[in-house]
Amino acid sequence: MAVSQVNLRYAMGVNMDQQDIILSAKDIEVKFDLRGQILTAIRGVSLDIYRGETLAIVGESGSGKSVFTKTFNGLLDANGRISEGELLYHGENLAQYKKEKQWLKIRGHEIAMIMQEPMTSLNPLKTIGEQIVEAIRIRDKKLSLQEAKKEALGYLKEVGIKDPERRYGQYPHEFSGGMRQRVVIAIAVACKPKILICDEPTTALDVTIQAQILKVLKEMKEKHSLTIIFITHDLGVVASVADRIAVMYAGDIIEIGMTEEIFFDPRHPYTWALLSSMPQLGIKGEDLFSIQGNPPNLFTEIKGDAFAPRNPHALKIDYQKRPPYFEVSATHKAKTWLLDPRAPKVEKPAGIARLRELKAN
Amino acid sequence: MAALRHKISKKLEDKVSDNITSMSDEELFSFQEYNANESEKTAYSHYSYWRSTLESFKKNKIAVFLVCIVVGILLFTFIQPFLPNQYDPNMVNNDPKTGLQYRNIAPCSKFWFGTNSIGQDLWSRIWTGTKNSLLIGITVACIEALIGIIAGVLWGYVRQLDWFFTEVYNILDNIPQTIVLILISYILKPGVTTLIFAMCLTSWIQMARFIRNQVLIIRDREYNLASRCVGTPTRRIIFKNLLPYLVSVIMLRMALSVPAAIGNEVFITYIGLGLPSDIPSLGRLINEGRELMMSASLRYQLIFPTVVVSIVTISFYIIGNAFSDAADPKNHI
């Protein structure tokens, strides 16, 4: 039994190397110094990101999804640091980067970012034109202002802003939330990045606008052959955009797989709970499922499975030892002792099965 | 079985507790009873606003030290007259042998801080002056806060009054405070009440406006929407939900009002509209010292009061800022 685990892990590695890995995180650990205490926000996360895919990272607030992706372009807050692990990007280990100068080569032109709050992520005192041109001219310093402006107008058009000539000279407060997010996307695309990190880009927007923004993102991805990392806690959004889903809990990716695998064959009790709490699964007249309890305190060392105290199916070993990845398929793995052959059989919650029915309809 | 266990523990790099080896696989892979309390407990709870405030304030050693200094000075100004061998601050001391005034005596064992140009004991004048100045400052701070809070809460919470207060604010905000100070002191009889009145007359509006803005922000927040729906009376919303949130800034403003009031007193005294001469104050002492400062041997009359005034004002300034930092929930872990 023990041997098979080793083999599985080995096999996994081989399998994944066959695809084109653009960014590879290995055992990343991120720590923050907070008033004399140390908070371990990311606890040894490994993740390969493939060229051209859309990977969604889901999890509740505080699970470390934003922090994890901020290590990719060196935007951790000043009191945070990568304490362990490697981040391989084009043969360079980004985890070793110390100087701002090194990061300047990565930010924008290699890895760009879209943030959650379109209302605040634009400089209120600069016209949106200036802000796009700024991005263009960093990437291409020789460009004249006139040429840059022409290019900027093109990007505005691409993200679906009507009358770009007029809009170019306007200030952010003259735009609605959805329009601002389009501008932010235009800025990100103007950097001509390889990877685009979208940190909850639709959370602050209302539903109809959300769909439009997702559509713009999809178009941009096709047009500029981007690799997208999509951070969200909204599983509904994930289903429509992601090729692959990584589920984060308490600073660790506890389950990762293709979108269908996560939705229709989830294995980790936390993923079950997360899926069960989707409003789409609610039954009229019944309370919506919600996960009991609170996430663990990351100031203290976590023993065993971080989710165990909130897990109604927790095993004794969950309190003792941190589970390794168990492979479900070549593309799907989860960190839960329930997948150990010695573990008792646990049925998935009934709600999960309804997901399939929902899809069938 | 033992061999297998051995393999597992070796293979997984994670730290292995002693417990695990004493448990069999069967036991390890059995269900742990679900304990709802356990899952709730894990987070960062046990948060008490006031305790956290006090805790973070205590971490600021300088501020704690200065609190001790200020409290010590204030207490001492009350105790000082009752200590043995003290002089009356307003008594002109005469030399019993010659019958002449003890003028400008340098600090000595009889007059610890020396005497001034008409023979009054500087030691007792300084402590009485400090007491008067501090009491004026604290009174001004309290009155400003009281009027400011009441007006601000009404301004923010009662929509019908918004127009009225906004107009009042527009006018008062346009009048420089110096002018009010000068004008009131010029017109009314010099005295403690005049001084306090002049200082409070317009300055409360700033506090009121701050409170009003905060009230507006908080008034429309969802949790108050919730407490409104539940039917909490307005008065309770103001006192339970709004005021504690504002405490940090109110305290900051109050603490800063004290050095400002002391500075204003110095100013008013300097332009000749200050307190009558039988009420010693730090402003009067500095002014008396200033007149003699160009002669090096009498400079002590300037230095003693300026040192005291500096200590007191800087202390209040720093304490105020430290407390406001500590009371800001954003700075609590």
Added chain:
Amino acid sequence: MIKYLAKRMGRSLITLFFIMTLVFILLRLMPIEGYFDNFDKLTEEQIQVGLEGMGLTDPMPVQLVHFFEDLLHGDLGVSRRYRSNVAVTEILASKIPISVQLGSMSILLSLLCGLPMGILMTKNKGKMFDKIGTLFIVFIQAVPAMVYFLFIQLYGTTLLNVPLLFDASNPICWILPVFSMSLGNTAYYGMWLRRYMVDESTKDYVKLAKAKGVSEGQIMVKHIFKNAFVPLIQYLPTSFLNTVIGSIYIESLYSVPGMGGLLVDVIKKNDNNMVQAIVLLYAIVGVIGLLLGDILMTAVDPRISLSKKGGGR
């Protein structure tokens, strides 16, 4: 824009009218001796005649109307006790130039020192320079200005070997007053610029600029400083005008023949007309300062919608 300006100016005029009326009425409560240069020697009758001659026995509203009529003709009455029967405007006109010169130089010095101080403190946040700067700011803000003005005068005059009293023709004499006057504004600019810059630097748009690949130096200059300076702009006219009409302390300490020193003199001499004129001047300057501040703000900050402004700032 024009509509807003007209509205805003109208509001200032109303405020000004209100303040003037108030000052005028309050000053009528003053003892009448402030209207005569030789009050003690006059008989009851002479005083009565004098008061009537000045129109001070008329009912208050009539006096007020006269006052505003005269004001519109640029007439602020005559000085009685400070300089007998000299027009107030004439006295003020002779005092203003030196105050303006002194004030302009000090405000320039404050900007030259305060802004770099704020920027450097932000850049070295939590480090030595920041701590020293904070110490300076705390000292200047907390301690009554009189205290450090006196010590600057005391030790500065011996150090530079300049006379205690001001002499406009001697350039060295300008150093201490200008330096002393600039301290308050230097601390003010430094403190607020640092605070605003620290605030700005945590904002989302700075993160986005970083994510675009803008270097930290560029972000500091193009984004953070520019945006942090905007709220300071509103205060600029007020601080400029207040400094320009003279520091009461500095001018009287160094016997500078300017506006600030004048106020102390006329208060000590109980010259009612002069006090009234100077108080009004200060009030006008205060109102104009705020007005200019608001106008400047609308010019630099596109977010301020011109129609909505006007209420509480």
